[in-house]
Structures are given as structure tokens and as C-alpha cells.
Amino acid sequence: MLLPELAEKIVREVRKLIDEEIIVVNTEGVIIASTRQERVGAFHEGALIAAAGKRKLVISEGDTSRLKGVKAGINLPIFFQQEVIGVIGITGNPETVTPFAEILRKMTELLISENYxxxxxDWHSRAMETFVMEWIQSKEISDTLQERARMLGVDLERGRTAxxxxxxxxxxxxxxxxxAIFQSLSKHKNDVAARSGNERVIWLLDGSESGDVKKRLEQFLQFLIVSFGITxxxxVGQQFAARGVYRSYGQAERALKIAQRNGTIVFDKELTLEMISGEISSAVKSEFIERTIGPILLEKELLETMQELFRQNHSLKKSAESLHIHINTLHYRLKKVEDLTGLNPGSIHDLLCLYLAVLFLEE
Known part of the structure; x- marks a missing residue:
């Protein structure tokens, strides 16, 4: 429990409050950290007595001749969960250092508790991340997965939305x-949340309690912005039984690709054309772009015109207004697109090709 690394941290922190020699000793009486490095590893009989008796031990100058490895000062047992796990010693005139004794003990115990x-x-986060990653990749619920779920308190009988x-x-x-993030995500006790690297959270919502998923997500994203400045x-995938979580996760990944473009929330169930887009390889998309809008890739003005046309749902009037150009200028640009690409924005087939090309390019 009281490892040398933690003991050294305690010495550094306590030294900020008192300018005296400080030692941290394990329950066997061995000094494991000290402000004087040469004392590390030495035996300290006074600390052993303090640990065994679970009491403060004041060491006078007279005691230094009869107790092995001690100096005048105070030794205080360190408690964690009502058990002595070590001793902190403060060297100096007992009358001088005594007023600091309880404060230093409490500070030390607080540091140990925080570290624990x-x-x-950290252990729970790693265990949950490993479990969730296995779950979202499994097409069957194995005995091993069930055992891990039991240990982590996860109910595999509930439907889940990834x-x-x-x-x-x-x-x-x-x-x-x-x-703080996981505390925010744990408001519904049957939800499961885990890290995926340092950039993602995988959140498996309990299907019976998910309620308004969009509202919950909006509140969570707002919490991230307000609390930590994180955008x-x-x-969001669709709901499946536990053995189908991998399908919901795949849908969530597909929806996330769309959401990444403008930092929004996207539900897979609302996707149409994007469903097909997600199944096309990057190589095919690149070739498609080259075959369709390749001739205008370096024509920034024409590309922006096509992008705005699609954003405005092919409304020429709104596109011209948004681009701050005359309608005749817009017609001229569209004609130039047709001349360079061979695709007519007035043809449904050609327009679809242009739209897909712009969609792939934005990805």
C-alpha cells in the first residue's frame, strides 16, 4: 500500500509545510523515503514501536542512545482504513514540531487516500475499456465476457444503444x-461508459431507460463545453440486444463520420445517402472525385459555388444571395463547371454525381 514512490511524494509535499528532516517508514521499521537520501533503507526502531503500538511516539535526545537508528523528534503512525500502513517521522525539538504533528499526519493520510x-x-477505467472494446467486437456473448460483466456490474440482459x-x-x-466525465455519464445506473483512447468515449445506453437520447447528449456536450471548454x-447507433451491440457500434461509427464535419449529433437512423457513402472505400472515393470534379479541384471559386449550391438545397436564388453574387454570375459559374467536368448541374444524374463528389471531397 505504502510504496517508495508514494512515500517520496509524501515527503515532498510535507516538506512544503515544515522545514525539518522528514522520514517515511514502513511497518517493518525500514525507512523508505527521507529528506536525507542516506537514511533510506536504514532501520528505525522508534517507527517500529509507533507502528506496533498504533500511537504517537516522542523521541527525546536521551532516547537516541537506546533506540537504534533514531533522532530526536516525533513518530506518527499513518492510518488507512483503520489500519497502520506506515509511520511518518519529523526530526527536531519535540516541543517545536509537536504543533505540526496532527496536521502533517492528516495531510499524509489524505495523500494516501487520494492516491488509493x-x-x-485507473484500474476500473482500464478494466471497463478492455471489457467494452471486447463487447463491441463480439458477435456472441462468451462465458468470459459474461464473467467480466458480472465483475464490473454490467447487465447483459438489457438492450443497448451505442x-x-x-x-x-x-x-x-x-x-x-x-x-468528472464518467460521473456525468453515470446518472443512469445501467448505462455503460468507457474511454477509447484519449479522444473518445463509448457510451452504451440502457435501452429501457434511455429516454430522449438527443436531449441527454445535448446536455452532455454542453457540460463538456461549460466545464472544460471541450467541443x-x-x-448514435440504433438499439440492439447485448449480442448485437457490435452492430449498434458500427452504426454509431458511421454516424460519427458525418457528425465530425460540423461538430453535431448525428443518428444513424436518420442517414440515407450517407449509409452508402460509409461503405465505399477511400480509394474508390478518390477515383470517383478525380473522374467527376477532378478538372475543378484547383478552381476554388467553382468548388465553393457547388458546395453552397448543395447547402442551399439547389436553390439558385439562395445560393446567389449566400455567395453575394448576381444570379447571372451563378449561371455563368455553373456553365463553367459543366464545360470543365462534362457534368450538367441541371441533369439529375449529373447533379447526383457532382453531389457525391463534393460529399466525398468534404470527407
Whole structure:
């Protein structure tokens, strides 16, 4: 429990409060950290007595001749969960250092408690991430997966809706931020949430309690912005039984690709043309772009015109207004697109080709 690395941290933090020699000793009486490096590894009889008796031990100058490895000062047992796990010693005149004794003990125990719960959080996060990654890739619920679910308190009998939340352009998040994120996601006890690297959260919503998924997601994304300045996009799959979570996750990934473009929430059930787009390889998309709008890839003005035309649902009037150009200028540009690409924006077939090409290009 009280490892040398933690003991060294305790010494550094306690030294900020008192300018005296400090040692941390294990329950066997061996010094494992000290402000004086040469004392590390030495035996300290006073600390052994303090640990065994579970009490503070004041060491006077007279005691230094009869107790092995000690100096005048105070030794205080360190408690964690009502058990002694070590001793902190403060060297100096007992009358001088005694007023600091309880404060330093409490500070030390607080540091140990924080470290313990941080380790527990890290362990649980790693275990949950491993479990969820296996779950979303499994087409059957194996005995091993069921056992892991039982250990982590996950109910595999419930239907699930997979959600992937991806953070946009953020530095690695601290443990405290991750803890706050998971606390926010745990409001529904049967939901399951796990990290996926440092940029994503996989959130498997309990199908029986999910309620208004869009509203819950909007609230969560707002929480990220307000609390940590994190912007995010989210893709949402459809609900499946536990053995079908891999399908819901695949849908969420497909929806996320669309959501990433403008930092929104996209539901797979609302996708139409984008469903097909997600199944086409990058190589095919690149070749399609080259065959269709390849001749205008370097014509920034024409590309922006086509993009705005599709954003305005092919309304020439709205497109011209949005581009701040005369309608005749818009007609001229569309004619130029046709001349260069051989595709007529007035033809349904050609228009669809242009739309797909622009869609693939934006991806």
C-alpha cells in the first residue's frame, strides 16, 4: 500500500509545510523515503514501536542512545482504513514540531487516500475499456465476457444503444477531467461508459431507460463545453440486444463520420445517402472525385459555388444571395463547371454525381 514512490511524494509535499528532516517508514521499521537520501533503507526502531503500538511516539535526545537508528523528534503512525500502513517521522525539538504533528499526519493520510482512489479509478477505467472494446467486437456473448460483466456490474440482459462521443482538437485530458466525465455519464445506473483512447468515449445506453437520447447528449456536450471548454461530436447507433451491440457500434461509427464535419449529433437512423457513402472505400472515393470534379479541384471559386449550391438545397436564388453574387454570375459559374467536368448541374444524374463528389471531397 505504502510504496517508495508514494512515500517520496509524501515527503515532498510535507516538506512544503515544515522545514525539518522528514522520514517515511514502513511497518517493518525500514525507512523508505527521507529528506536525507542516506537514511533510506536504514532501520528505525522508534517507527517500529509507533507502528506496533498504533500511537504517537516522542523521541527525546536521551532516547537516541537506546533506540537504534533514531533522532530526536516525533513518530506518527499513518492510518488507512483503520489500519497502520506506515509511520511518518519529523526530526527536531519535540516541543517545536509537536504543533505540526496532527496536521502533517492528516495531510499524509489524505495523500494516501487520494492516491488509493486514483489507482482504483485507473484500474476500473482500464478494466471497463478492455471489457467494452471486447463487447463491441463480439458477435456472441462468451462465458468470459459474461464473467467480466458480472465483475464490473454490467447487465447483459438489457438492450443497448451505442453512442460514440469524440472530442475535437483537445490536449490529453487529466484524470480529474475523466473522473468528472464518467460521473456525468453515470446518472443512469445501467448505462455503460468507457474511454477509447484519449479522444473518445463509448457510451452504451440502457435501452429501457434511455429516454430522449438527443436531449441527454445535448446536455452532455454542453457540460463538456461549460466545464472544460471541450467541443465534441457524437454518432448514435440504433438499439440492439447485448449480442448485437457490435452492430449498434458500427452504426454509431458511421454516424460519427458525418457528425465530425460540423461538430453535431448525428443518428444513424436518420442517414440515407450517407449509409452508402460509409461503405465505399477511400480509394474508390478518390477515383470517383478525380473522374467527376477532378478538372475543378484547383478552381476554388467553382468548388465553393457547388458546395453552397448543395447547402442551399439547389436553390439558385439562395445560393446567389449566400455567395453575394448576381444570379447571372451563378449561371455563368455553373456553365463553367459543366464545360470543365462534362457534368450538367441541371441533369439529375449529373447533379447526383457532382453531389457525391463534393460529399466525398468534404470527407
Amino acid at each position: 482512489y486514483a489507482e482504483q479509478f 453512442v460514440i462521443v469524440e472530442f475535437i482538437g483537445n490536449d490529453p485530458l487529466s484524470r480529474d477531467v475523466w473522473a 465534441a461530436a457524437a454518432g
